Amino acid sequence: MNEQHGEFDDLEQALRQMPLRAPSPQLDRRIIQTIQRRPATRWMIGLAAATLAAAAALLLIMRASGNSSQTPSLKPTPTMVAFVPSTQKASLTQLVETDAQWSEDGIVDVQADGPIRQYRLITTHQITEVENGKLATMTFPQEEVYQFVSEAF
Amino acid sequence: MDDNGQDQPLEAIYRQYRQGLFSLAMAITSNAMQAEDAVHDAFTRMCRAGRFFPVAYVFAAVRNAARDQLRLRRNTSELNESIYDNQPTPERAVLTDETCQIVRQEIAALDDDQREVVVMKVYGELTFDQIAQTLGEPLQTVASRYRRAMQKLKEQLGTRV
Numbered sequence: 052m053n054e055q056h057g058e059f060d061d062l063e064q065a066l067r068q069m070p071l072r073a074p075s076p077q078l079d080r081r082i083i084q085t086i087q088r089r090p091a092t093r094w095m096i097g098l099a100a101a102t103l104a105a106a107a108a109l110l111l112i113m114r115a116s117g118n119s120s121q122t123p124s125l126k127p128t129p130t131m132v133a134f135v136p137s138t139q140k141a142s143l144t145q146l147v148e149t150d151a152q153w154s155e156d157g158i159v160d161v162q163a164d165g166p167i168r169q170y171r172l173i174t175t176h177q178i179t180e181v182e183n184g185k186l187a188t189m190t191f192p193q194e195e196v197y198q199f200v201s202e203a204f
Numbered sequence: 205m206d207d208n209g210q211d212q213p214l215e216a217i218y219r220q221y222r223q224g225l226f227s228l229a230m231a232i233t234s235n236a237m238q239a240e241d242a243v244h245d246a247f248t249r250m251c252r253a254g255r256f257f258p259v260a261y262v263f264a265a266v267r268n269a270a271r272d273q274l275r276l277r278r279n280t281s282e283l284n285e286s287i288y289d290n291q292p293t294p295e296r297a298v299l300t301d302e303t304c305q306i307v308r309q310e311i312a313a314l315d316d317d318q319r320e321v322v323v324m325k326v327y328g329e330l331t332f333d334q335i336a337q338t339l340g341e342p343l344q345t346v347a348s349r350y351r352r353a354m355q356k357l358k359e360q361l362g363t364r365v
Contacts, residue, residue, distance in 0.1 A: 059351075059354040059358070062354055062357060062358050062361070063325075063326055063354075065299060065303075065307070065361075066307065066311075066322075066326045066327075066357075067326060067327075068299055069288050069299065069304060069307055069308075070288060070289040070291070070304075071223060071227055071287060071288060071289060071327060072226075072227075072230060072236060072285070072286065072287055072288060072289045073223060073226070073289070074222055074223065074225075074226035074239075074240060074243065075236075075240065077240075078226070078240045078243060078244065079222065081240075081244050082218050082222075082243065082244060082247050083215065083218070085244070085247050085248050085251055086214050086215045086218070086247065086251060086255075087215070
């Protein structure tokens with residue numbers, strides 16, 4: 052359909068002369084920041100997913116190699132640090148820090164093939180953004196629980 | 205201004221249609237703060253899904269978010285702010301104060317559906333096709349609604365405009 056409402060042209064013009072309430076500059080800033088930060092957020096999610104995938108792969112390797120009866124090392128996993136370059140804004144810099152640590156809960160159950168030992172993988176992703184001279188830090192904790200069959204005494 | 209439903213960058217859409225999007229949210233919520241929250245909520249939701257959208261989709265998202273805001277307010281104090289600024293700037297004061305007041309009243313007196321269509325057409329500068337996509341209604345229905353609303357306004361304003 053074409054836009055044929057010529058009989059209302061004068062009225063439309065009059066309505067457009069009315070002083071509209073305008074959106075505030077704060078809203079403009081909120082919207083633009085929301086739009087421009089989105090790719091960085093995706094990147095962070097990707098990093099977190101990659102970290103978790105690596106942890107899961109490590110566990111699978113341990114199980115496949117028949118070492119399920121051995122306790123995993125409880126030494127803290129080295130902290131990974133990554134600088135995320137921003138493609139959207141030259142003034143935006145991000146520091147992504149991931150820390151993962153194992154802890155042992157001990158024997159939580161006993162089954163026919165042996166006692167069940169439980170471990171926890173506690174991962175913390177900390178994202179620090181430096182934008183226009185201001186610092187903003189977000190922390191995403193995550194906890195995973197794994198159980199392995201240990202050798203019977 | 206018809207984009208033929210093609211996806212456009214979200215930021216470009218906001219910069220071009222910010223007034224129309226905000227006015228639509230104002231027409232639904234009658235509250236500037238809630239209108240701004242509605243626009244922000246809509247863009248936040250869209251940003252989770254992508255960066256490129258058709259213009260009509262963005263208007264639909266803001267409309268839905270404004271309706272959500274309206275539902276949230278049901279049990280709180282009712283505000284009734286106009287889509288129009290109360291104090292026209294001198295350079296835009298083409299209409300007399302009396303005419304402006306009548307326009308405010310008559311726009312507010314329109315049915316919600318009619319007011320939304322008028323706002324999207326006049327202040328959002330959307331085509332009927334885009335408005336139909338935004339509302340999910342047939343093109344003819346939207347065009348007829350607009351015609352009825354403008355006819356009503358014309359009758360009320362008489363020779364003032």
